[in-house]
Amino acid sequence: MSKEELKARLEELLTSPVFEEGAEWTTVAVDPAGWGGVARQLRSTDGLDFDYLFCVTAVDWKTHFTMVYHLTSTLHRHVLVVKIKLDRERPEVATVSDVWKTAEFHEREAYDLFGVVFTGHPDLRRLFMTDEWKGWPLRKDYEDPVNMIKL
Amino acid sequence: MIEEIGTTEQGDLVVNLGPQHPSTHGVLHLVITISGETIKKVEPHLGYIHRSIEKMCESLSYRQFIYVTSRMDYLSSHINNHGCALCVEKGMQIEVPARAKVIRVLMDELTRLASHQLWWGAMAMDVGALTPFFHAFRERETINEIMEETCGARLTMNYMVPGGVMADLHPNFQKRVKAFISFFRDKINEYDELVTGNVIFRSRMEGVGYLSPESAVAYGCTGPTARGSGVSCDIRKLYPYEVYGQLQFDEVTATGGDCFARYMVRMQEMRQSVSIIEQLIDNIPEGDFQAKTKAVLKLPKGEFYSRVETARGEFGVFIISEGGTTPYRIKFRSPGFSNLSALDHMARGYKIGDLVAIMGTLDLVIPDIDR
Secondary structure (H helix, E strand, O other): OOHHHHHHHHHHHOOOOEEEOOOOOEEEEEOHHHHHHHHHHHHHOOOOOOOEEEEEEEEEOOOEEEEEEEEEOOOOOOEEEEEEEEEOOOOEEEOOOOOOOOHHHHHHHHHHHHOOEEEOOOOOOOOOOOOOOOOOOOOOOOOOOOOOOOO | OOOOEEEOOOOOEEEEEOOOEHHHOEOOEEEEEEEOOEEEEEEEEOOOOOOOHHHHHOOOOOOOHHHHHOOOOHHHHHHHHHHHHHHHHHHHOOOOOHHHHHHHHHHHHHHHHHHHHHHHHHHHHHOOOOHHHHHHHHHHHHHHHHHHHHHOOOOOOOOEEOOEEOOOOOOOHHHHHHHHHHHHHHHHHHHHHHHHOOHHHHHHHOOOOOOOHHHHHHOOOOHHHHHOOOOOOOHHHHOOOOOHHHOOOOOOOOOOOOHHHHHHHHHHHHHHHHHHHHHHHOOOOOOOOEOOOOOOOOOOOEEEEEEEEOOOOEEEEEEEEOOOOOOOEEEEEOHHHHHHHOHHHHHOOOEHHHHHHHHHHHOOOHHHHHO
């Protein structure tokens, strides 16, 4: 499916989606409240079939967080990038580990390093850091005088 | 804290495998719940060599950060460097000279061979055959020597840089690669004779660790792990980069979904890599090995993603740039991380002895998972 066709399909599916221009892949912004439902639709709608979540990234923009989900379909080979803007004080978004199993690990990583809370996640614990670790290492304001590597 | 040994409420035994266990090939820690010898749950505990490479990269320039990536999947360090170089080149729109493209592909495939050789030796060792390990290391040593001559390193290469490769090929390169290929062609058959047909080996591998194609996709498995379940996911074929689009090679898949299928995929991939090297070794174009680039690289504001196929699967580099000399945020999508997440699903219901075989066919490299 070409980028225009994909856009047209998404406009049918989502209520007034906001697309980001100039990116390599079709990029759409999704409201955090509706993400769980949108994810299920993207996964199961015929013609879209986004069955493979290949990258989950959290970004700290100092004023807010952005979750970036890279999706593709093993059937149609089109790629979609979903961006979700989160409040920096209370970063909360629904889990998609029930839609794509791989998200379970990726979301734990984002929780561990950024402190993003995924509601409904079956096992939201630290992944790399020890259980008693304080703070969220990949946040921009994280300071650790002992372990930090700065050049 | 995890008790060294314990029991659950249902009376199942909870045991620790690793972090210091030879079959985990590094510091992977698994907490296994078993009922008798049957696995009920496998829970990986990560982070023993987590260095937060993504955070380090945020204070490293676009020339420097590539050096750190060799330390992730150290068996595919060329390919890691390659993915990063491609991402920077995409952002800066650098056109890589034809010679550099071919050198890169040659190095990638030699790396894939070396990685699969090590996997083959270690895999056989995991299930109790020690001899293959020495066979594999003998061949791998030849590749390492070829690499050493050109790159000056044997493991952490740092050879591919934005714009091309760091130095031109050593004058001996073609001669030695050709000698290696003619020698190794027969060796793969010897590998098959030694291990593939072995009854004990087959009984350890066949029907063990089944992964369905649907689960492989759901867990985000890539590389030989997913291809063993019949999922087509070779980035070299699907999204060709460098000269892969012009080469004749097959994407190897198997339909079994068990350990043996994954084993066979890697064995066939070695043959494909040999064929790719043969196609290119006499056709290295003359010219520059590096494009002219500025001393200080600045990526324009934006987001750039590159995907390459390492020996373990899809490696992704996601750079978010604010227009400066260092990345604002960098994310590495490592193949081992997603492949490992399927381990629990694959191991449930099998015996504890099978777990080592399943882990072996996932070909885990722990620094790649921990990053």
